[in-house]
Every structure is written in structure tokens, then in C-alpha cells.
Amino acid sequence: MKSWNNKAWFLVLPMLLLVAFSAIIPLMTVVNYSVQDSFGNNEFYWVGLEWFKEVLESERFHNALMRNLLFSAIILLIEIPLGIAIALAMPRRGWGVSVCLVLMALPLLIPWNVVGTIWQVFARVDIGLLGYTLTQLGFDYNYTQDVVDAWITLIVMDVWHWTSLVVLLCYSGLVSIPQAYYQAARIDGASRWAVFRYIQLPKMRRVLVIAVLLRFMDSFMIYTEPFVVTGGGPGNATTFLSIDLVQMAIGQFDLGPAAAMSLIYFLIILLVSWVFYTVMTQQDADSAPGRGQS
Amino acid sequence: MDLSWMAWTTPTAIFFVVILCLMLSMWVWELISPGGQPRRGILRFETTRGDRLFVTLLGSAFINLAWLALVGPNLWWALAVCGLFGVLVFVFV
Numbered sequence: 001m002k003s004w005n006n007k008a009w010f011l012v013l014p015m016l017l018l019v020a021f022s023a024i025i026p027l028m029t030v031v032n033y034s035v036q037d038s039f040g041n042n043e044f045y046w047v048g049l050e051w052f053k054e055v056l057e058s059e060r061f062h063n064a065l066m067r068n069l070l071f072s073a074i075i076l077l078i079e080i081p082l083g084i085a086i087a088l089a090m091p092r093r094g095w096g097v098s099v100c101l102v103l104m105a106l107p108l109l110i111p112w113n114v115v116g117t118i119w120q121v122f123a124r125v126d127i128g129l130l131g132y133t134l135t136q137l138g139f140d141y142n143y144t145q146d147v148v149d150a151w152i153t154l155i156v157m158d159v160w161h162w163t164s165l166v167v168l169l170c171y172s173g174l175v176s177i178p179q180a181y182y183q184a185a186r187i188d189g190a191s192r193w194a195v196f197r198y199i200q201l202p203k204m205r206r207v208l209v210i211a212v213l214l215r216f217m218d219s220f221m222i223y224t225e226p227f228v229v230t231g232g233g234p235g236n237a238t239t240f241l242s243i244d245l246v247q248m249a250i251g252q253f254d255l256g257p258a259a260a261m262s263l264i265y266f267l268i269i270l271l272v273s274w275v276f277y278t279v280m281t282q283q284d285a286d287s288a289p290g291r292g293q294s
Numbered sequence: 295m296d297l298s299w300m301a302w303t304t305p306t307a308i309f310f311v312v313i314l315c316l317m318l319s320m321w322v323w324e325l326i327s328p329g330g331q332p333r334r335g336i337l338r339f340e341t342t343r344g345d346r347l348f349v350t351l352l353g354s355a356f357i358n359l360a361w362l363a364l365v366g367p368n369l370w371w372a373l374a375v376c377g378l379f380g381v382l383v384f385v386f387v
Contacts, residue, residue, distance in 0.1 A: 025300070028310060032301040044301045049367050056363040267355050274352065282339045 027266075033259035040253075051260035061261060063236065064244040065268070068220055071154070071240065075219040078159050080212060083166025087174055088200070090167070101171075104164040116228025119157040123229070143230065147237040150230050154238060157225055162218065166211045173204035209280040213273055220269055241265050313351070320347055335387040346387055350380040 034051055036044040055061050090100045110118070123143050125131040134141040143153040181199045190198070223242035226232065232239035232247075239247075245265065249258035320343060332340035341349070354376035361372035 028306075029300045031309070032303060032306045035303060035306060036301055038301075042298055042301075044303075046303060049362055049369070052359070053362055053367060056359065264359065267352070267359070271352060271356070274348075278339055 030259045030262055033255050034263055036256055038255045047256060051256045052264070054257055055261045055264060060236075060244065061241075061264075064239055064241045067238070068222075068240045071151075071222070072216055072219040074155055075158055075162075076212065076215055078155070079163045079166050079215055080208070082159065083163050083211065084170050084204070084208075086163070086167045087170035088196070090171055092175060101168070104167050104171075107161050107164050108168075110161070112224035113228055115157065115161050116225040119153065119160075119225070120229045123153050145234055147234060150234060150238050154226050154229060157229065158219065158222070161225070162215060166215065169207040169211045170204050173207040174200060177203045205280065209277065212280065213276055216276060217269060217273060220272070316347065316351075320344065337387055341387055343384075346384050349387060350376075350383045353379055353383065 033044075035046065035048060037047050038044050086104075090104075091097055107115075122128045123131045125135045125142055131141060131143070140146075141149050143149040177199065181203075182195065185195050185199060221242055222240055223246065226238050226240060227243055227246075230238045232243045241261075242265075245258055245261055248254050248261065324343065329343060332342050332345075334340050357376050357379060358369055358372050361369055361375070365372075
């Protein structure tokens with residue numbers, strides 16, 4: 001007979017209250033707004049599912065969603081392998097460890113809007129070190145006018161800002177591997193690739209799940225950096241869902257459509273995160289003995 | 295307490311009460327018939343009852359959105375599809 005320890009409820013109660021006030025109540029309010037039209041002064045008129053239909057049929061929403069998915073895919077394809085590679089190259093002992101960890105942590109300590117400002121200036125062709133150098137080298141670079149340049153700038157900026165997170169997570173996974181595994185591999189004459197494939201990568205799986213989830217969610221919700229660097233331009237080339245959402249909610253004060261759009265946005269993030277989480281944690285369940293019985 | 299800023303409507307209140315009732319019924323179900331161990335269904339991944347409710351609710355949200363985009367704003371048939379989807383998830387997943 002299973003016994004229940006109800007004292008645990010008291011331990012999770014503070015977190016439940018915190019989540020209720022920071023997430024559940026605002027989410028309920030967004031649901032309420034998504035089915036009404038507002039004219040200010042707290043006056044609301046029931047419109048049913050009209051805003052959802054409008055958003056789902058809107059080309060503006062489709063384009064922003066595609067931009068977001070493309071951006072997240074590129075970010076994951078670059079940051080995850082690069083983060084693993086840097087973590088593998090980092091020293092495991094000696095003074096170099098502290099130096100590398102501090103260097104890796106530095107970009108993570110900089111606020112998003114400051115990162116945006118740094119890169120906005122850095123990439124300018126008239127005064128920015130990157131933009132000016134590229135122009136002097138003969139590249140036709142201008143992130144304010146060229147779509148490809150704007151995208152490259154945002155991607156490089158995000159890689160600079162967030163690869164460190166992947167590196168630190170992978171590094172924590174790597175240092176937790178007991179030396180006995182490496183000694184056994186050495187005795188067996190395993191190649192460098194075999195050590196990575198059969199020892200290091202499986203041991204990093206859990207931290208990689210966290211890294212992929214965090215980077216997907218963060219890149220899919222990106223707002224501040226592109227807003228500061230490109231403002232969503234040139235044209236709408238870097239207008240991601242979050243920028244579009246803020247323009248709709250605050251710029252145009254269309255609270256109903258913005259609420260409907262944010263709910264659809266939330267559901268997409270929830271679905272993709274769940275798929276990532278399920279696929280990656282399933283490999284753990286498969287390798288655990290005695291589990292998975294129907 | 296003034297909750298007018300939350301702009302409550304009767305249909306949205308019913309929606310959240312239904313979600314709450316579903317969660318409470320899961321709790322009662324677990325008390326009556328404990329069965330929280332993960333199992334492996336046709337999708338070949340382990341799920342608990344809570345996972346299956348989550349998949350049902352998330353899937354239902356997308357069924358309703360797809361219905362709205364492709365068929366129209368009358369979602370009663372979509373609700374029936376969601377009910378069928380939920381049964382299938384709880385039986386086979």
C-alpha cells in the first residue's frame with residue numbers, strides 16, 4: 001500500500017503561489033483578453049474566436065513565425081555543436097580552468113539590451129569596429145539595409161552571447177565523468193572519436209537536453225537584442241513574433257489580437273519544448289533497466 | 295477584491311473550471327485507483343496519467359486551432375474530435 005507524505009505540500013506551496021501570481025493569473029488574463037475587444041477604460045466587448053481566426057489567417061503572423069523557426073533552427077545548429085567543441089577543448093585542471101570559466105561566463109552577465117547596444121555600435125559601417133573593418137576589406141556589408149547582413153549580425157550576436165551557456169553546461173557534464181571510464185577506454189585502445197561517441201556524449205545527454213531546451217525557448221522568444229540592433233528591419237526581415245506581438249499590443253493597442261497571438265505563440269513553444277524533452281529524455285528511459293513495462 | 299482588470303467572461307471562467315475539474319478528477323482517480331507508474335504505448339515512449347492529460351490538452355488546443363483555421367468558427371465538432379482524441383490518448387498512448 002502506497003503511503004502519502006502530505007508534508008511535501010507545505011514545501012511546494014510557496015512555489016505554487018509564486019507560479020500562480022507570476023504565470024497562471026497573467027495567463028488567465030490573456031485568455032480573457034483574447035476573446036474580447038477593448039476600447040480602453042476597462043471596457044470589453046465579447047468577440048468570441050474572431051481574433052484567433054484573424055491571427056491564424058494573417059500573413060504577418062505566418063511570416064514572423066517562419067522567421068522565428070528559421071532563427072531558432074540556425075541558432076541550435078550552430079550553438080550546440082560549437083558549445084560541445086569548446087567544452088571539449090577547455091582544460092580540466094590547472095589555472096586555465098578558472099580563466100576559461102570566467103571568460104565563458106562574461107557574455108552571460110551582460111544584460112540583453114546592453115548586448116544589443118554593443119552589437120548595434122560594433123556592426124555600424126561608419127564607427128563600428130566590425131562594420132568598418134568589413135567595409136575596408138571590400139565587403140558590401142550594411143546590416144541596416146541588407147536582409148542577409150542583418151540576419152548574419154543577429155545570428156553572430158546570439159552565438160557570441162549564448163554559446164557560453166552551452167559550453168558551461170557541457171563542461172559540467174564532462175568534468176563529472178569518472179576517470180575510470182577514460183582509463184578503460186585507453187586500455188581498450190579506443191580512438192578519440194570513440195571516447196567522444198560512447199563515453200562523453202552519453203554522459204552529456206542530460207545537460208544537452210537542458211541546453212537545447214533553454215536555447216530553443218530563448219531564441220524562439222528573442223526580443224530585446226534584435227529590437228535594439230535592427231528594430232525588426234530592414235523592412236520586416238528581422239521582425240520576430242515577439243517584436244510583432246509588442247508592436248500589436250503596445251504600438252497599435254490591439255490587445256485582443258495580441259492576446260490571441262501570444263496564446264498561439266505560447267502553445268507552439270509548449271509543443272516544441274515537450275517534443276524536445278520527450279525525445280531526449282526517452283533515450284534515458286530506454287537505457288534504464290526494468291523500466292518501460294506496460 | 296476587484297478582479298475587473300482580468301476581464302472575466304462566463305465562457306472563459308467555464309473553460310478554466312473545466313481544466314481545474316479535470317486536474318481534480320485525476321487526483322481523485324489516483325486516490326481510488328493508484329496507477330501513476332509510467333507505461334509505454336503505441337508512440338513507444340513512457341507516459342504517466344498526468345502526461346496523457348497534458349498530451350490530450352495540448353493536442354486539443356491544436357485541434358481547435360486547426361479546425362478554426364481550416365473549417366470555421368463553430369467548434370462543437372472540434373470538441374467532439376478532442377474528446378475522441380483524449381480517449382485514444384488515455385487508452386493507447
